[in-house]
Amino acid sequence: MRAALRSHWPEYLMEAAGLGTIMLVTATVVTAVEALVPAFGVLPAVARRAMEGSVVTATVVALIYSPWGRQSGAHFNPAVTLTFLWLGRVRPWDAIFYAMAQIAGGIAGLLLAFLLLGTIVSVPPVTWIITVPGANGTAIAFVTELLCAFLLMVVVLTVGGMPSFARLTGLAVGGVVFLCVLLAAPLSGFSINPARSLASALPAGVWTAFWVYLLAPPLGMLAAALANRHAHLPQMRCAKLIHDETVRCIHCGFRPMQRHALPSVPSAGRS
Numbered sequence: 001m002r003a004a005l006r007s008h009w010p011e012y013l014m015e016a017a018g019l020g021t022i023m024l025v026t027a028t029v030v031t032a033v034e035a036l037v038p039a040f041g042v043l044p045a046v047a048r049r050a051m052e053g054s055v056v057t058a059t060v061v062a063l064i065y066s067p068w069g070r071q072s073g074a075h076f077n078p079a080v081t082l083t084f085l086w087l088g089r090v091r092p093w094d095a096i097f098y099a100m101a102q103i104a105g106g107i108a109g110l111l112l113a114f115l116l117l118g119t120i121v122s123v124p125p126v127t128w129i130i131t132v133p134g135a136n137g138t139a140i141a142f143v144t145e146l147l148c149a150f151l152l153m154v155v156v157l158t159v160g161g162m163p164s165f166a167r168l169t170g171l172a173v174g175g176v177v178f179l180c181v182l183l184a185a186p187l188s189g190f191s192i193n194p195a196r197s198l199a200s201a202l203p204a205g206v207w208t209a210f211w212v213y214l215l216a217p218p219l220g221m222l223a224a225a226l227a228n229r230h231a232h233l234p235q236m237r238c239a240k241l242i243h244d245e246t247v248r249c250i251h252c253g254f255r256p257m258q259r260h261a262l263p264s265v266p267s268a269g270r271s
Helices: 002-036 038-042 045-065 067-072 078-086 092-117 138-160 166-188 194-204 210-230
Strands: none
Touching: 002 038, 002 045, 002 067, 002 092, 002 194, 045 067, 045 166, 078 092, 078 138, 078 194, 078 210, 092 194, 138 166, 138 210, 194 210
């Protein structure tokens, strides 16, 4: 534990900063579209979601390809980290500290939005950008979160597992995020990230069907990992969404000065 914290703390901070940035941007764009700019109020709900989704998607993609994302692996989500832990691509203590950092970062990002924008973030229609089931109920919200998480991880593992297309993983993730914001938000609020939902639930004090957002994302992503393995699809050799050979990798052990091939799958993450 001490060795991991002493050696890998920069990656932990990058994970915290990544989700913090996503929460700050999400709260800001939702506040602007839903509350601050009256002209947006006349637009159909789907148009407003498309506007919000495009900004959030651009932020996620930018973070994946940013120096932070290239070094930490750009998980920004405990469900993603848990899936790579199960696949043997992340060591247990790194997974624990990643999850802790993601939670702390998500809370900090939303609180920063509150400090910058004021109480408008805490009242309807923004209400701390909480994720709660839509009018169709809890069961539909659970299935929606499960399917979105499944789709996201299938895309990550499939695109990331093909050397010729691995660099497009971030763009592919962005496409899935935008699609889910557009289609899934009315059904579940769209989270697929336990840390993101927790960061909103804590200050709002709203825990409506919180178990959906705690369980559905990791279950969906683990199901995707199982499907990927049993279908004998290309396997990602590392837990990074974008593997940059100019920075170190705490997951597979790569160092920039090493020019040999990446370690084989069995040795990555379980030692």
